[in-house]
Amino acid sequence: MTAASVVLEMCDVEVSFGTEVILKNVNLKINQGERVSVIGPSGQGKSVLLKTMSGLITPARGKVFIEGRDWKSLRGEDLKHILSKVGMLFQKNALFDSLTCGENIAFPLREVTTTGEEEIQKKVKSFLDAVAIPHALNLFPDEISGGMQKRLGIARALALEPEIIFYDDPTAGLDPITSKKIIELICDWQNKLHSTLIAITNDMNRAYQMSQRILMVVDKEVIEAGTPKTILNNSDPRVHQFIRGELSGPLTALS
Numbered sequence: 001m002t003a004a005s006v007v008l009e010m011c012d013v014e015v016s017f018g019t020e021v022i023l024k025n026v027n028l029k030i031n032q033g034e035r036v037s038v039i040g041p042s043g044q045g046k047s048v049l050l051k052t053m054s055g056l057i058t059p060a061r062g063k064v065f066i067e068g069r070d071w072k073s074l075r076g077e078d079l080k081h082i083l084s085k086v087g088m089l090f091q092k093n094a095l096f097d098s099l100t101c102g103e104n105i106a107f108p109l110r111e112v113t114t115t116g117e118e119e120i121q122k123k124v125k126s127f128l129d130a131v132a133i134p135h136a137l138n139l140f141p142d143e144i145s146g147g148m149q150k151r152l153g154i155a156r157a158l159a160l161e162p163e164i165i166f167y168d169d170p171t172a173g174l175d176p177i178t179s180k181k182i183i184e185l186i187c188d189w190q191n192k193l194h195s196t197l198i199a200i201t202n203d204m205n206r207a208y209q210m211s212q213r214i215l216m217v218v219d220k221e222v223i224e225a226g227t228p229k230t231i232l233n234n235s236d237p238r239v240h241q242f243i244r245g246e247l248s249g250p251l252t253a254l255s
């Protein structure tokens, strides 16, 4: 068997907004096909980390490599090619309110692929089926429930059948049963596509359910918290405090 290949690597990354440093000394590697979750108190930089990994935020220092390519160096067709392999679910779904649910899924296919219209329509229907909201095709996002909007966001993130998929808090604001189902959906698709999955969650049960490795963002740094099996042996008190619900972010940062 060949060694797993690294799909994402961050080297000495520092992210700041103006003079405020949000993340520093970030060094990590994620292998192809891995399922990684990112935990940590609110407002510590989990979303910023995910956006930096996915090329949306350029770090002040250090490098972020996606499939061995520095995000900063990617332009034109090369950039489009990499973007066609990446899917993202944003924390607040970032659905297009003025597009129907079907058009929301078609959007990335139109943006970064040359897929024909007939094929696009087929894909849109199959993804709406896959996330169990076939009736939403011609509805607008605000005409469906919060759980369904999350499913739609996932369908849009999956539309390109991405090799690397980023989920920002896919179960935020959902009830426990819907949350469990959403994670099952995410895991089923990860299995089907053999993709690399990187997901933020504040819910340890969901982190245990979906990931093989857990990272934690705390005090501006990213630490290896462990695997679902080893995390309780971690010697860092912040990991235990977080698991017990004793370590939370400032209230103002809750979103």
Ligand SMILES: Nc1ncnc2c1ncn2[C@@H]1O[C@H](COP(=O)(O)OP(=O)(O)O)[C@@H](O)[C@H]1O
Pocket (backbone or CB within 6 Å): 017, 022, 040, 041, 042, 043, 044, 045, 046, 047, 048, 049, 217, 253
């Ligand atoms: N675009 C931005 N401009 C300025 N500050 C930002 C921006 N995005 C996030 N931040 C700040 O970065 C910090 C981390 O935010 P975020 O990554 O959203 O936290 P988390 O996802 O862990 O709750 C917060 O203090 C937030 O206010």
Ligand SMILES: [Mg+2]
Pocket (backbone or CB within 6 Å): 046, 047, 048, 091, 168
């Ligand atoms: Mg966030």
